[in-house]
Amino acid sequence: MEYLDLNMELTDEQLDLKKSVNKFAREVLRPAAMELDKLANPEDVLKKDSVYWDCMRQMKELGYHTVYIPDNYGGLGLSPLEAHIFWEEIGWGSSGFAVSIGVDCFPAFFASMAPDDGDKVIEEVVKPFVEKVDNSFIGCWAITEPNHGSDQLTIGLPWFKDPKITGQVSARLDGDVWVLNGQKSSWVSNGPQATHALLFLNIEKSMGLAGGGVAVVPLDLPGVSKGKCLDKMGQRELPQGEIYFDHVRLPKHFMLTQPDTYEAMLDATLAIANATMGAMFTGVARAAFEEALDYSKVRVQGGKLLCEHQLVQKKLFDMFQKVETARAISRAVMNYNFTNFPPVTRYSILSKVYCTNAAFEIANEAVQLFGGYGVSKEYYIEKLLRDARASLIEDGSNEVLALTAARALIEESE
Ligand SMILES: Cc1cc2nc3c(=O)[nH]c(=O)nc-3n(C[C@H](O)[C@H](O)[C@H](O)COP(=O)(O)OP(=O)(O)OC[C@H]3O[C@@H](n4cnc5c(N)ncnc54)[C@H](O)[C@@H]3O)c2cc1C
Missing domain, CATH: 2.40.110.10 (Butyryl-CoA Dehydrogenase, subunit A, domain 2)
Incomplete structure (x- = not known):
């Protein structure tokens, strides 16, 4: 389902970016993630003929691995808003692939900012990372x-x-x-x-x-x-x-x-990683909402579609409200923290914690709406719930991130 973008200033190029990344996420990433999710042995995800390799290669050929690499080194040169649009769509397709292509760039991204001995790491890390699109640099x-x-x-x-x-x-x-x-x-x-x-x-x-x-x-x-x-x-x-x-x-x-x-670098890393998680899991939240909405329009109980029951309508509205809030927060945070240095990390934490909680709560409520089918492996919502559950711990448990942010809030107000 296409969502209404409340940002009326998006350019044609930004709208095209949203469409093209969504198409890739829908046609390539989501089916591949569903296939890999079914493998009983996690080692098989990396087997020679696994679709994992094909997806990563396609993403690299499209330059998706270089979202955070400066354009003078061959990166995509996306603005913070465009990076948000990108990560929301990739997360919508598959949170696992989103994280995989996200951490892929960490060594080269940090090397691209290296103040000392910069030339060597640019030559040995940044340039090969950008150029090698055949999975030989991960x-x-x-x-x-x-x-x-x-x-x-x-x-x-x-x-x-x-x-x-x-x-x-x-x-x-x-x-x-x-x-x-x-x-x-x-x-x-x-x-x-x-x-x-x-x-x-x-x-x-x-x-x-x-x-x-x-x-x-x-x-x-x-x-x-x-x-x-x-x-x-x-x-x-x-x-x-x-x-x-x-x-x-x-x-x-x-x-x-x-x-x-070290502390400043760790803080900046957390700011970047948490802001990115916020964007990715806005996509997961939206995916779970869409599953619930679609299902409520085909399942009949009590002689009418689920979506005709008022209690269900209220649940759908609550989900919609969380998706829109997640996007508003995570976009604002990415825009601020990717424009200003040093970033204000407690806002990235706010984004990560809010958006992952929203994704989990929506997926959980959606499973409920599916009834018994919600816990069946046959339906995609079951995978979304498991994916969203992991995100509450990934990149820092939400409780511990909250402690770190609260400490900053207290110190700031002293
Ligand atoms: C899907 C996924 C992807 C990940 N990817 C990466 C990755 O790419 N690279 C990487 O290095 N790591 C990665 N991680 C690890 C992740 O960052 C850690 O799991 C996370 O920081 C929590 O650490 P832990 O699992 O050791 O839990 P612990 O630190 O042992 O925490 C256990 C529990 O205790 C609570 N707790 C801990 N300390 C306190 C405290 N001081 N006060 C109150 N409560 C506390 C926590 O909230 C949690 O509920 C990933 C994790 C997941 C789930």
Whole structure:
């Protein structure tokens, strides 16, 4: 269903962007995601002849992997509003593919902003990422560890600087190389198939989790190994898995951030990632609403269509209200935080938390409206509910993100 865009200033090009990305999401991503979701073994998502590879290749040929890469390096050059339109449509088609192509660009995006030794990482990371559209360069964002999930994201909370709490992946400088040791958890999206990681690690133990660094790590370096693909409830088209580092020797120029600027970089990363999640899950919320609306117009109970019953009408209106609010918030946040530096991260958190909650609540209510069919694998709404459920934890659990935002609000008002 086409939605009415309340922004009357959208140009013809922006309306065309919305149409063309929606067509791709409808015809390519959604059917592929439904097919991959049915695979019992998550390893099969990455089998040689899997439709996963074809979808990623098609997205890369269209330049979808370069949404956040500056146009002087060959990126798409979308404005924040256009990026929002793009992510909403991709999320509408498949949240798993949206996250996969989203984290794909993390190493190159961060390398494109590197202040020092910029030329080397541009040549070795940014340019090959943009140019290689045959799946031979795939990125991931590795921050979560088996013992530190929420901990890694709680900037500003008291324990973040506690020297007794340090990350499990460490980096030590040895002449001209950093030596990496440790493990990232099975939650790393694209972990199993990634060729490069944007790795968040610990450098200065005495500073606790605040003593971190950020590096781009080519994952073909000696000492890197991978775990199995994670078997999980939702977003099953998105491969996830552990990455291990055993005395990996990383040339010095790949370290982009050191402890002096780590907190600021982590904050900016969260602002970008959470704002993007807000846009993607506006798309999921809309997809779930559409499923409910369509079904209510074909199912008859009590002698009339479900949509003719007043209680159902009220539920449909509540869903519509949440979708429109999600879009309004997530667009405003993306526009503000992608235009101003430093971004105001609590607004990105607001966007992520509101939109993922909306997607989950709408999908949950939609399943109810489908009755028994709602929990049957035959209907797409069942997948949307599982996908939306995962998003309440993905990119930071909504509760912990709220704590971080509340801390910022309190400090701001002091
Ligand atoms: C689909 C999906 C995709 C993901 N993709 C990536 C990725 O690409 N890269 C990556 O590195 N990670 C990724 N993650 C990991 C994600 O960021 C973590 O799962 C998340 O930060 C929560 O960490 P945890 O799972 O270790 O839970 P924990 O941190 O162990 O939290 C468990 C529970 O305790 C609560 N809790 C934790 N701390 C506090 C506190 N201080 N106060 C009150 N309550 C608290 C949490 O809200 C949660 O309910 C992904 C996760 C999912 C589900």
